[in-house]
Amino acid sequence: MQSELYPSPHFEGVEKRIEINFRVAADDNKSTGGIIPVAGGLRCLSRAALDVCMTAAECEIVSVRSNEKFDAYVLSESSLFVFADKIVLKTCGTTKLLSAVDPILERAASIERLKLVPSSVRFTRSTYLFPEEQREHHVSFTDECEFLEGRFGHLGSNSSYVMGSNFDDAQWHVYVAGDFVEETKSEASLSVECCMTSLHREHSQHFFRENSQEEGLTAVPFVSSEKTTHDSGIQSIFESFSIDDYVFEPCGYSMNGLNEEYSGEYSTIHITPEDGFSYASVEHSNVDLNANSAFSVSNFVEKCANVFQPGKMTFAVTCHGGRETTNAFFSSLTSTNKDLFCVGETYSRPSMCFQQLPKDQGFVAYLTFVKTCDEEGPGRDKGLNIGSVVVSESVNVGKKVAYDPRSETPMCILDAAMSSGDSSETDDSLRDSSTDEFVSYDQHDELAGQLLQRQQRSSFV
Ligand SMILES: C[S@@+](CC[C@H](N)C(=O)[O-])C[C@H]1O[C@@H](n2cnc3c(N)ncnc32)[C@H](O)[C@@H]1O
Structure with missing residues (x-):
């Protein structure tokens, strides 16, 4: 259905991501x-073994860079990070990320002397732009949760969440299992995953090898991936990082x-610059909150x-590991003023929700920002706002929900505090919509009840 509405072939930028910790x-x-x-563990897996795993997911390795703690692979569709005791695989398009799980588990279990087995897992993704193509x-x-339960449910502390408004086109899907705390009592680590749509068309020109002929757009001649990373401003987001970048033919950009400075930390950016379905993701992960205590989420957002x-x-x-540090970090997020994550006056923040993970695994905060005004010029890709009602996936309520993509601020017109439709999965949204601030745990049950009542009162066609 959507192939009639979008330029063909289009590309699904939204990634799926799995992080498996081993013991x-x-x-x-x-x-x-x-x-x-x-330097051992999973890092001993041969290139041929990794290739088999990537082939199962239907992507391939295009580049690799290493440091003392991990190996970072750029893939034809996103990235792979291999630590001694952890694998992070992130793939986009219509790749079959979960099909790589069995080959990964088999190869980890056959590593000589160690025989690694999974201790915890976290699967995350945003809402697919073209869900019917997955x-x-x-x-x-x-389906994703069923598969994950089959492979990791036995680890215990398993649960899944869909965060964000059910009426929005970008909800955050999370599946977790196993115990992060047992393994890493003293370590607390943080990851921030950013997903962006309706990119600025002028800025997107950086990520084309062949210049767009479109009127009103200033062409950016392609010189090298390094120059693209520098000129597009990407290097300025990750100043102290060694960057392995790749500009695809005819367009598209990936980097690890x-x-x-902090050798366990990594970042990864993937950009689909094409008009009509533009998308970019920026991730900064494995931030050790004890070592890099100056890390600021609001700086990253800005x-x-x-x-x-x-x-x-x-x-x-997402913040997990050492209980005291994660608790302190999230109280500092939630006790400071509500403008903590505001980005000047150009973005409004229509929703923010908060999920505690089971058994002290940590927390997830999910925030959405919408541009409030546009300057003169070629403007931004209207993305999915191309004048037709799109049917978007809404798995948590087990039915499809129609929304009007022409609305510039679809969430603002709705009650952003109503997390998603299925209260059993998402009624842990701790935001008080009247004050736009987090509430304490004690207030939570009361607020959840109020939200549910309001949800039942609301009607949506
Ligand atoms: C670089 S990958 C990055 C995907 C990432 N998840 C994102 O943010 O969209 C996707 C972009 O590269 C382009 N591309 C060019 N050749 C590609 C290939 N062989 N495999 C995947 N994408 C390719 C796609 O059209 C798209 O613009």
Whole structure:
């Protein structure tokens, strides 16, 4: 259906992401003491073994860069990060990310002496722009969760969430299982995943190898990936990072960044610049909150906004590991004033919600920003606002929801505090819509009840 509405072929920029943490199998614990050497473990997997896993997901490795803590691979569709005890795979398009899980688990289990087995997993994604084109285990979030439960449900503490307004086109999907805390009592780590749509058309010209002939747009001649990274402002988001960048033919951009100051930290950016379905993602992950205590989520939000100037952007902030540090970090987010994440006057923040993960695994905060005004000029890609009602996936209520993509601020006209439709999955939204501030845990049950009542009162066609 949508192929009649969008330029063909179009590209699904929205990525799926899985992070699997491993530990030494119980029967090998005695011989190894449970220790996985930082240069060993999963990093011992051969290139051929990784290629098999990537082929299963239907993507391939195009570049690699390493530091003492991890190997970062740029893929034809996004990125792969391999640590001694952790794999992070992020793929876009119609790739079959979950089909890589079995080959990864099999190869990890066969690593000599260590025999690595999963200890925890986190799967995340935004709402697909073209959900009907997804295949195999990715046809819906329900399918994705079913698959994940089959492979990781036995780890316990498993749960899934859909965060953000049910009426919005960008909800945040999360599946977690296993115990992050057991493994990393003292370490607290943070990741921020940003997704942007309706990119600025002039800025997007940086990511074409062949210049657009469109009137009103200033062509940016392609010189090198490094120059693209510098001139587009991307380098300024990640100043202390060594960047492995790649500009695709005829367009598209991917990069992995390795922090030279804090060597476990990484970043990754992927850009689909084409008009009609433009999309970019920026991720900054594995931030050790004890070591890099100066890390600021609001600075990160501001930098992404300034560089990309998208029509819309969402941020998922996940904090897990060491309980005290994560708790302190999130109280500092929630106790400070409500403008913490505001980006000047050019963006409004129609929604913010907050999810505590089971068994002290940590927290996820999910924020949405919408551009309030546009300057003169070629403006931004209208993206999905091309004059037709789009049917968007809404797995959490088990039905499809129609919304009008022509609305510039679809969420503003609705009650942003109503998280998603299924209260069993999302009634942990802790935002008080009257004050736009987080509420305490004690207030939570009361607020959830109020939200549910208001949700039941609301009607939407
Ligand atoms: C670079 S990848 C990045 C995907 C990423 N998830 C994003 O933000 O959209 C996608 C972009 O590269 C372009 N592209 C060119 N050759 C490609 C290839 N072989 N595989 C995937 N994308 C390719 C696509 O048209 C699209 O603009």
